[in-house]
Structure formats: structure tokens, C-alpha cells
Amino acid sequence: MAVKIFIATDQLDSVLEKLATKIDLWIPALLKEDKSGPTGFIPYEPGKSPVFERQTTLPTKKLLLPQVETLLRFEYKKDPEGGSTSSIVVDDARQVRPTLVFGARSCDVRALITMDRVFSQGPYVDPYYVERRKNTFFATLVCEQNDSKCFCSSVGGGPADMEGSHLKIVKLDEGYVVEALTKEAGSLLEGLGEAVDKAKDTKAGKIVKEASKRIVGDLDTKGCAEAFRNRFAQNDFWVQMVSQCLSCGVCTYVCPTCYCFTITDETQNLKGERMRSWDSCMFSQYTLEASGHNPRPTKLERYRNRVGHKFSYIPEKYEGxxxxxxxxxxIRSCPVTIDIRQVVGNLKENSNEQ
Ligand code: SF4
Ligand code: SF4
Structure with a gap:
């Protein structure tokens, strides 16, 4: 039988404190003091309250693909005889610890289907991502707070979708029912919380049932890959869709499925570090070639690429x-309110017009 516990609201902090002794624990929390300000995932500290009431501004992406990370350290060794550089010592900088994200949402975990396909299933496998992914566990909230910008049901998910999650959290008025979805996750719950009585179990079951029935979003993504191809060269369409874009890149930084990165070597004397950091296809220099040629010179080509990547290139390359x-x-973070649902929705309307 699945391990299931109840955590009373006033016991949450002490349960999280105990959980944090078993595994590195991350929670959704305010990033500034302002209660209505941005939220993101941070390492748990006693007394730090999780924010479960709304989706985080920033996704869980950085846990698997840090915004900046050291891939390796190196040092050139000089030949003591001749003084010229003769060898290089490389130190792999990977340090991965088992981590639990307590309070993710189903869309956060669903995003990993895309990330896993790209980073772990070839043709190129990223050992940094793979190791973190193996060691990262998700306790996912059955989502009741979707807002007008959410559309998880349109892309195969849903508010109670638990695919890829390790623990399920159902919020009741008086606390939380937490259920292990895997054996390993069950051992994390040992010695925590209280047994779930029948009344609470029934309430939790009802919430899950309601959430499973809820359809969030009405974007029809069927046929959008083909519609994108038809629209590709229709500059008037893209100008109309994207003329107000500022090329700020915010949409890519808050996106849990955007994974572009750049690599730089930071060196001092004979020592150095190879760094990987997030990049954005919305920046003009992203595709700038050494010759000075830029295949995506304007925001039109750049935004078109972003939409095509998500709704045409990835589905065509990775089987749906x-x-x-x-x-x-x-959509929430764009300073000029560009809405990707409208762009994708408009792709199909009279897409064969020239
Ligand atoms: S494109 Fe927008 S809606 Fe889709 S995953 Fe990225 S941030 Fe979320
Ligand atoms: S679409 Fe919006 S968020 Fe993205 S780069 Fe343009 S202005 Fe910035």
C-alpha cells in the first residue's frame, strides 16, 4: 500500500525541518520581502514558509540546469626544463546531492519530458544534467490555483497530472495529505506527519478527482507544426505577431523548457574554469557568427524561431x-504582453494565404 501521511498546517515547518535532515530540500518561496513579488525555488531554511498559493515566477529549471555552472577546472603545467606549456590537468567539477523539490506543480515536472529528451536520450547525452536528474525528486501539488494564463491541458498535461512525480501533495483546509508515488519516496516520509484518517483521505480524493476533470486552456495544438511551416515565410504575419517585442529574453529565462546555453572559459594565469550559463535565442548576438553574418538578424526571425522550436521543430524531431x-x-512575464497562445492559435488561421 502506498505510504501516505497528513501534515497539519501548523506542523508543516517542523516536518520540513525533519525532511531536510534526510535530503537537500527546496521549496517555492518569495524571492523578495514583498508578498506579491516574484517567487522561485530556494533551499529550505527553518521558519521560511513555502508559497503554495500561486505558481512560482521562476521554474525549477535551475536545479537541473543551473543558470551558471562550472563544468570543469583546468590548469596548464609548464615543462620545468624548457618553460613551455606541456600538459593540462582537468578536474571535473561535478557535485550532485540528492534533492527534493517540495511543492512543484505538474507543469514543472511535465517540462522535464522535453528536457530529458534533449539532454538524456541522445544523440548527445549531457552527464551533468543526467546525474542531477537521477538525484532530483519532485513532490508535486495537485494544482487548484491555475489562472487565465495557464494552458497545461492543451499540451498533454493537467492540474492533477503526476507523470514523473515522486510524491503527490493535496492541500486541504487543515493541512496537507502527502502520498508517495514511488518506493524510494515512501522512505522519505517515514517517521513524518500523522496517519491519514478516512475523512481527510476522502476529502483529498475528491480534490484530486475534481482537479483531474478540470480542463485548463483551450489552445488546439493539433497541426501547428505544419501550420508553422506554411507561415514560415509570411513576414507580414510575423511582423503583426511580434512587432512590439523588446528582445529582452525574459520569456526564455522564465521558461522551464528553454535550455539554450553558452560556454566560456574564464582563465587567470595558467588556471581556469569552463563555465556554462543560460543564453537566450531572443538576443541579437545569439546567432551572430564570427564572420559578422547573423542568420536571425531581427526580432521577427528570433521570435519565429522560439515558436517554431516549441511547436514545430521539437515535435517533428522528437516524435510528437x-x-x-x-x-x-x-505570458505572465512578458513586459509587452505577447501571448504565445495567440501566436500559435493564429498560425492555423488561413495559414495557406500568401
Ligand atoms: S513557452 Fe511559455 S507557456 Fe510554454 S513552457 Fe515556456 S514559459 Fe511555459
Ligand atoms: S516576447 Fe516578450 S518577454 Fe520575450 S523577448 Fe519579446 S518582449 Fe521580452
């Missing part, structure tokens, strides 16, 4: 997987 989990973060 979409590059979007419907979290709505890019």
Missing part, C-alpha cells in the same frame, strides 16, 4: 513531444 508545458510563465 512539444517544447511547451503550458505553464503560462512567458
Amino acid at each position: 513531444i512539444l517544447g511547451c508545458c503550458g505553464c503560462g510563465r512567458c
Whole structure:
């Protein structure tokens, strides 16, 4: 039988404190003091309250693909005889610890279908991602707070979708019912919380049932890969869709399925570090070639690429997987309110017009 516990609201902090002794624990929390300000996932500290009431502004992406990370350290060794550089010592900088994200949402975990396909299933496998992914566990909230920007049901997910999650959290008025979805996750719950009585179990079951029935979003993504191809060269369409874009890149930084990165070597004397950091296809220099040629010179080509990548290139390359989990973060964060649902929805309207 699945391990299931109840955590009373006033016991949450002490349960999280105990959980944090078993595993590195991350929670959704305010990133500034302002209660209505941005939220993101941070390492748990006693007394730090999780924010479960709304989706985080920033996704869980950085746990698997840090915004900046050291891939390796190196040092050139000089030949003591001749003084010229003769060898290089490389130190792999990987340090991965088992981590639990307590309070993710189903869209956060669904995003990993795309990330896993890209980073772990070839043709190129990223050992940094793979190791973190193996060691990262998700306790996912059955989502009741979707807003008008969410559209998880349109891209294969849903508010109670638990695919890829290790623990399920159901919020009741008086606390939380937490259920292990895997054996390993069950051992994390040992010695925590209270037994779930029948009344609470029934209430939790009802919430899950209601959430499973809820359809969030009405974007029809069927046929959008083909519609995108038809629209590709229709500059008037793209100008109309994207003329107000500022090329700020926020949409890519808040997106849980955007994974572009750049690599730089930071060196001092004979020692150095190879760094990987997030990049954005919305920046003009992203595709700038050493010759000075830029295949995506304007925001039109750049935004078109972003939409095509998520709704045409990824599905065509990876057998139907979409590059979007419907979290709505890019819509919420865009300073000029560009809405990817409208762009994708408009792709299909009279898409054969020239
Ligand atoms: S494209 Fe927008 S809605 Fe889709 S996963 Fe990225 S941030 Fe979320
Ligand atoms: S957030 Fe909006 S304005 Fe900024 S790059 Fe993305 S689409 Fe353009």
C-alpha cells in the first residue's frame, strides 16, 4: 500500500525541518520581502514558509540546469626544463546531492519530458544534467490555483497530472495529505506527519478527482507544426505577431523548457574554469557568427524561431513531444504582453494565404 501521511498546517515547518535532515530540500518561496513579488525555488531554511498559493515566477529549471555552472577546472603545467606549456590537468567539477523539490506543480515536472529528451536520450547525452536528474525528486501539488494564463491541458498535461512525480501533495483546509508515488519516496516520509484518517483521505480524493476533470486552456495544438511551416515565410504575419517585442529574453529565462546555453572559459594565469550559463535565442548576438553574418538578424526571425522550436521543430524531431508545458510563465512575464497562445492559435488561421 502506498505510504501516505497528513501534515497539519501548523506542523508543516517542523516536518520540513525533519525532511531536510534526510535530503537537500527546496521549496517555492518569495524571492523578495514583498508578498506579491516574484517567487522561485530556494533551499529550505527553518521558519521560511513555502508559497503554495500561486505558481512560482521562476521554474525549477535551475536545479537541473543551473543558470551558471562550472563544468570543469583546468590548469596548464609548464615543462620545468624548457618553460613551455606541456600538459593540462582537468578536474571535473561535478557535485550532485540528492534533492527534493517540495511543492512543484505538474507543469514543472511535465517540462522535464522535453528536457530529458534533449539532454538524456541522445544523440548527445549531457552527464551533468543526467546525474542531477537521477538525484532530483519532485513532490508535486495537485494544482487548484491555475489562472487565465495557464494552458497545461492543451499540451498533454493537467492540474492533477503526476507523470514523473515522486510524491503527490493535496492541500486541504487543515493541512496537507502527502502520498508517495514511488518506493524510494515512501522512505522519505517515514517517521513524518500523522496517519491519514478516512475523512481527510476522502476529502483529498475528491480534490484530486475534481482537479483531474478540470480542463485548463483551450489552445488546439493539433497541426501547428505544419501550420508553422506554411507561415514560415509570411513576414507580414510575423511582423503583426511580434512587432512590439523588446528582445529582452525574459520569456526564455522564465521558461522551464528553454535550455539554450553558452560556454566560456574564464582563465587567470595558467588556471581556469569552463563555465556554462543560460543564453537566450531572443538576443541579437545569439546567432551572430564570427564572420559578422547573423542568420536571425531581427526580432521577427528570433521570435519565429522560439515558436517554431516549441511547436514545430521539437515535435517533428522528437516524435510528437512539444517544447511547451503550458505553464503560462512567458505570458505572465512578458513586459509587452505577447501571448504565445495567440501566436500559435493564429498560425492555423488561413495559414495557406500568401
Ligand atoms: S513557452 Fe511559455 S507557456 Fe510554454 S513552457 Fe515556456 S514559459 Fe511555459
Ligand atoms: S518577454 Fe516578450 S518582449 Fe521580452 S523577448 Fe520575450 S516576447 Fe519579446
